[in-house]
Amino acid sequence: MSPKVKQVLVYFTLIKKPFLFTFEPELKNNMKKVLILGSTGSIGINTINVIRNFPGEFEITALTINTKIDLLEPQIHEFNPKAVVVKDEKLGRELERRINGKCEVLVGEQGLIDAAKNLDYDIFVGAMVGFCGLAPTLEAIKRGKIITLANKETLVVAGELVTNLCKKHNAKLLPIDSEHSAIFQCLEGEDKNSVEKIILTASGGPFLNKSKEALANVTVQEALHHPNWEMGNKITIDSASMMNKGLEMIEARWLFGIEKERIDVLVHPQSIIHSMVQYVDGSIKAQLGLPDMKLPIQYALTYPARLANNNPRTDLAKIGSLTFFQPDMEKFECLKLAYNALDAGGTAPCIMNAANEIAVEKFLKGMIKFSNIPKLIYKALEKIENHKAPDVYTIFECDKETREFVLKLS
Numbered sequence: 001m002s003p004k005v006k007q008v009l010v011y012f013t014l015i016k017k018p019f020l021f022t023f024e025p026e027l028k029n030n031m032k033k034v035l036i037l038g039s040t041g042s043i044g045i046n047t048i049n050v051i052r053n054f055p056g057e058f059e060i061t062a063l064t065i066n067t068k069i070d071l072l073e074p075q076i077h078e079f080n081p082k083a084v085v086v087k088d089e090k091l092g093r094e095l096e097r098r099i100n101g102k103c104e105v106l107v108g109e110q111g112l113i114d115a116a117k118n119l120d121y122d123i124f125v126g127a128m129v130g131f132c133g134l135a136p137t138l139e140a141i142k143r144g145k146i147i148t149l150a151n152k153e154t155l156v157v158a159g160e161l162v163t164n165l166c167k168k169h170n171a172k173l174l175p176i177d178s179e180h181s182a183i184f185q186c187l188e189g190e191d192k193n194s195v196e197k198i199i200l201t202a203s204g205g206p207f208l209n210k211s212k213e214a215l216a217n218v219t220v221q222e223a224l225h226h227p228n229w230e231m232g233n234k235i236t237i238d239s240a241s242m243m244n245k246g247l248e249m250i251e252a253r254w255l256f257g258i259e260k261e262r263i264d265v266l267v268h269p270q271s272i273i274h275s276m277v278q279y280v281d282g283s284i285k286a287q288l289g290l291p292d293m294k295l296p297i298q299y300a301l302t303y304p305a306r307l308a309n310n311n312p313r314t315d316l317a318k319i320g321s322l323t324f325f326q327p328d329m330e331k332f333e334c335l336k337l338a339y340n341a342l343d344a345g346g347t348a349p350c351i352m353n354a355a356n357e358i359a360v361e362k363f364l365k366g367m368i369k370f371s372n373i374p375k376l377i378y379k380a381l382e383k384i385e386n387h388k389a390p391d392v393y394t395i396f397e398c399d400k401e402t403r404e405f406v407l408k409l410s
C-alpha cells in the first residue's frame, strides 16, 4: 500500500497566518502475518503457492520443517521470514551455516513450540503431519491466534481439549482439510440447530474395487498411487486404508460439535463434492470443486472473504457423472476402528492414532503387510489403558506408551 501524502492546513492563532506543511504518515502494514508449520510438505507448499497469488495480503514471518532444508532454503530467500525451525538439529545447524545469518534458525521439537509461543504472527497454519502438531497448536491457541488446521491428528487425539481451549482463549479454528472446509462453507449463514447430519465424502482410495483378500498383498507403490489427490506419503496410505476418513470423522465431530451418529461417510470416487450438510427440512447443501488443496487453503487464509483467483474451474459437463456408494466397513477395518475409538472416548482415539502412525511407517518401510495396519491398531486399543477425560500430560504419555508398544509388534 502506498503512503498517502497529506497536506494539512494549519492556522496558527498567534501569527494569524495560514501555514501549509506536508507530512507522511507512518506506513501501516496491513498484511496478515503467517506462520507455516510444515512448509516443505504438500499442504505447506500449496499454502506458499496461495500466498504467492496474493502479494500484499500476506507476510510469512516464520516457517518450520522436519528435515528438507534444500526446499526450505529457497523459501527463506523468497519470503525473508524472521525465523525458521528445523526439527532435525543437525540439519538445522547445517542450514544456519548455509544462510549465514539471513534469519534466526531454531531447532528441535522445542523449537517448534517456541516458534508458536513467541514469534510474531496472526495466522497459524498447521500443515505438519501427525501427533507432533499438537504441542505447537496448543501454544498458538493460548495466544488467541487464527488457527488454520490441516493437521487432523491434533483434533483426533485431543479434540475436546483443543476446542475448549479455543473457546477459552478466543482462538478461531478454521479447517484446511477439504472435506471440513466444504462442511464449514455449507454451514455459513445457517443455524447450527437446523443441521440434521453431515455427509463426509470419501474417494475410497486406490483399493475401492479390490476384494478384502486382495488387500492383504498390495504393495507400497500401489498404496501410494491415489486416484485423485496428490498428497504426502502418510495421508496417502491413510486414504488407501480409509483410516483418513476415520480420522476426518473424528475431526468433524470436534470441529462442528456434532455427535458421530449424525456424521455419515459416503464414498464418492470422483472427489468433486468435497462434503455436504443435510438440514432438518431435508435440504442438502454441498460444496464442489476440483480436487486441489489450494481452494480450501485460500478460504481458510482469507476467511470470511472470497478472493478471485485464476485456478482451473470445475467443468461439470466434462466430468459427466458423479457417483456415490456406502463404504464397506468390513473391508476397510480402519474406518470401523475409528468409529469404535470415538465411541469409547477418552484416550482411545489417541491410542488409535499413535498405533496407526507407527503401523503406516512400518508398512512404508516394508516391515508389515497392508492388512496388518488395522491389526496393529486393534492390538494397541486392546492393550493400552483408556483414560477418560485426559489432560494434556495424559495424552502425551498415552501417545508415547502406544508408540513404544506398537514398535515392538510385527
Ligand code: MG
Pocket: 177, 178, 179, 248
Ligand atoms: Mg481430507
